[in-house]
Amino acid sequence: MRGDLERLSRRLGHTFGDQRLLEAALTHRSAGSANNERLEFLGDAVLSFVISAELYERFSKANEGTLSRLRAALVKGETLARLAITLDLGEHLRLGPGELKSGGFRRESILADGLEALIGAVYLDAGIAAARTRILSLFEEELQNVSPSEVLKDPKTRLQELLQSRHEPLPGYSVLSVEGDAHEQTFVVGCRISGLDMLVKGTGGSRRKAEQAAAKAALEQLENG
Amino acid sequence: MRGDLERLSRRLGHTFGDQRLLEAALTHRSAGSANNERLEFLGDAVLSFVISAELYERFSKANEGTLSRLRAALVKGETLARLAITLDLGEHLRLGPGELKSGGFRRESILADGLEALIGAVYLDAGIAAARTRILSLFEEELQNVSPSEVLKDPKTRLQELLQSRHEPLPGYSVLSVEGDAHEQTFVVGCRISGLDMLVKGTGGSRRKAEQAAAKAALEQLENG
Structure with a gap:
């Protein structure tokens, strides 16, 4: 294993049985055809399921609308990008030459997608229970801080x-x-x-x-x- | 157990350990406060996850956009309502007096939501593996008939x-x-x-x-x- 990937695995708390999944999760579409877009699709659904089930359990009085808003607050791109940064994900992503220079919003979106892809890869590598544990660990602070009264929307x-x-x-x-x-x-x-x-x-x-x-x-x- | 609920359980292929979950899943918001809206929120996420993972596996060449469109084609309200009808779900739903008279689109939406709530209830009652088995059985024909070439969109x-x-x-x-x-x-x-x-x-x-x-x-x- 590449030394830097070992560090990422440690931060994430999951050692991949199938290294190719991890490599694919870290490859942005600008860097080749074997990229992380399919894994991102999968990871997005895994993440949404795990967070939904957790919110359902934690907020037993919240109605559907509040639960939807809580979920939207937790899984939005900005939050995902911030969590990706705690894993140093940006250091490990393989990007095409054009993307390396991009900053700001574009970069945030690449990080968020990369984290979703990584979640999809953990799910494929080790199943839903393992993915759930990793997600809840990653989102622990977010889950503790989110509250129904804060998600009233326009x-x-x-x-x-x-x-x-x-x-x-x-x-x-x-x-x-x-x-x-x-x-x-x-x-x-x-x-x-x-x-x-x-x-x-x-x-x-x-x-x-x-x-x-x-x-x-x-x-x-x-x-x- | 109410006799008619036994028939529903048989069609669905799941006998509930906790009957209250089934009762809640069958209660529309027009019929009381202990209704199926929270279960619908949960079931929607369970359904999306199971279908996403299945599509990921079945269509190994499809890109993210195609996978998203395939999923949208499978989990849309119209399809959910049709599957709800195969379970005779409409006969078992508890609706408020106003809703009993409604037809057409409104009714389709109530059936679709009811099916999602039922899926959420199965998940809570027996876990994700049981929910997955029920979902794949319900969607078997849909999954066989859906194809990437049919979901090209505007x-x-x-x-x-x-x-x-x-x-x-x-x-x-x-x-x-x-x-x-x-x-x-x-x-x-x-x-x-x-x-x-x-x-x-x-x-x-x-x-x-x-x-x-x-x-x-x-x-x-x-x-x-």
Whole structure:
């Protein structure tokens, strides 16, 4: 085993039986065709399952919406990238020449995907119980710090989550009209929910506020309808 | 055990150790506070994990995008509702008085959610291996019939999936201008990707076509960028 991979295995708490899985998990798509994209798909599902089951157990009073928001808060790219950094994952990823120079958001996304791929690889190497143990160990602090009261969300996000939970298409927003002088404009935005044949309007002093108002009105119609 | 529940257990192939889990899985939110929403949250994650792992194994050449589309084709509400009907799930669901009269899409969604809740209940009752066996048995025909060549998707869907896989916000579309006579209009639509600070334009003879053109252009920029 490459010496640096031994260090990564130690940090992760898992020694791979099949080294090729670890190598594949660490290969970004920019570095070749035997890359980590398929493992990322798998790891994403493993992670979501393990975190969902854990949240279900820990928050026995939380309803579905709160559980979904807790999960979204835990498995978002930013958190995954931060956890990837605790493993020094960036040092071990194989990237194509173009990607080596990229920074910021792009880099965060590569780290998050790499961590998901690594989780997928642990699952294939040793099964769901081993993957679960590694995930809960990685997310220990996150799980302790996340709380239902902190994940209350804005109407647009809640509308999106409600529609996803009902297997309906996502909403579309469009500005229907803008009135008033430049410094005192009123936006009217339509929120279109195609699966439900709905168009709901919202008004506000900015496009963003009008969108939130439209989403709020749509939520109310959906929850009472 | 209620006689009808025994029939359901037989169809499902799982006899519950904890009957309360089965009762909860069959209780729609319209019928009380001890309903199936939390179990649905859990079952959705269990289902997604089991199907993802199965697709990963069966389609060893499929890339991440194809695997995501195959999964979306298998776990969509319409399919879940159809499988729920094979279990006669509708006969066993406890619904509030208002819901009993509802039909069509609403009913399909209640059945799909009920099946996910049932899967969550099996998982809690007997563990992931038991849930996996039940899921693969339920989805056996679907898994045999689904094929990568059938899940090629339109640019808007592919753009949405690409952004989701990169943990980036979803795109927004808006009509920038409409020109020409009523029977020969040209739409210009902007596709906004806020996380990436992009606005890409597309043109077409209808709003829908212009949106697809904008999504296609955005996909090209993202995939080459």
